[in-house]
Amino acid sequence: MLESDRLTVAGALALALLLLIGALVASGLAPLRRFQSLYYVFGGLISGNLTLVTVVVTINQLLLSRELETPGELRSEIESVTDYRREVEDAAGRIAPAQPLGFLEVLVENTREEAQNLGGLSFDGMSEDAHEEIEALVTDLTDHFDATDSLLNETDPNTFDVLSAVLTTNYAKDINRIRRLRSAYGHQFSDAVTESTDRLVDRLRDVDVARQYFKSIYLQEELSTLSRVLIYAGLPAEAIAAIALLLFTASAGTVLPWFGLQIFATVAFVVAFLPLLVLSAFILRTATVTQRTAATIPFTTPEQEHA
16 A cells, blocks of 8 residues: 555555445445436535645645745755765765665665674673663664665665655664663763764764655655646546536436446446545555654654554
């Protein structure tokens, strides 16, 4: 429901609705022999689909509000993104790819190496308790980034697949865990360990910044596609629903026999529902992404930690 193509999901929902309506008609529970009830149904669908025009206009207004920027605002945005990218590359010691997938792979690899470096430094002059807690932190982070790296290696390079690999946490708990370690055992830390924890916190924040930035890109792409597909689905849906109302004005059996009318009404009903099914398929994923990325460091939510 989340990873599949949105049109495929909408098509599956339409097929399920078609089978359901067909089963009701075939069983005689909904024989479709009274035109008056069909008037109400298709009249309501026509009115409901027209409101989707408002949805499309609202979506496009939202997208335009983000795109219409002055040269100064554009320059500032480009410079801030460039500075962030340069910081990540300086920490990694190499040029990061321009694609989100490659860039996130560099971030994940660099953060995992920083965590392992902290684990290697934790032997110097520390108590057993401090060493064990740092080792537990390093193990948890390493396992997490190993799993994330595996997901990235298996995923397609589209924006949602890249984003889905880092939806499960924003590392607020991990950063808070590091802060508690420094508060409890900071007097035992050497300068190298302290600097390593600072770098690790910076790397975790970098991953969250990338996640939020890629979310912004994804939502703009997804909402643009949604507004376009709603128009594609809405126009045929309105036309079919209007044609159905016109056909129902004829006397019984003069246009279509009862069996043909049942088939036409069933198909027309599903087609008229297509805009709502498309909207449901897209909103299901965008709402999930928004929910799981609602909080940013230093805060988190249960939905982000147990997604």
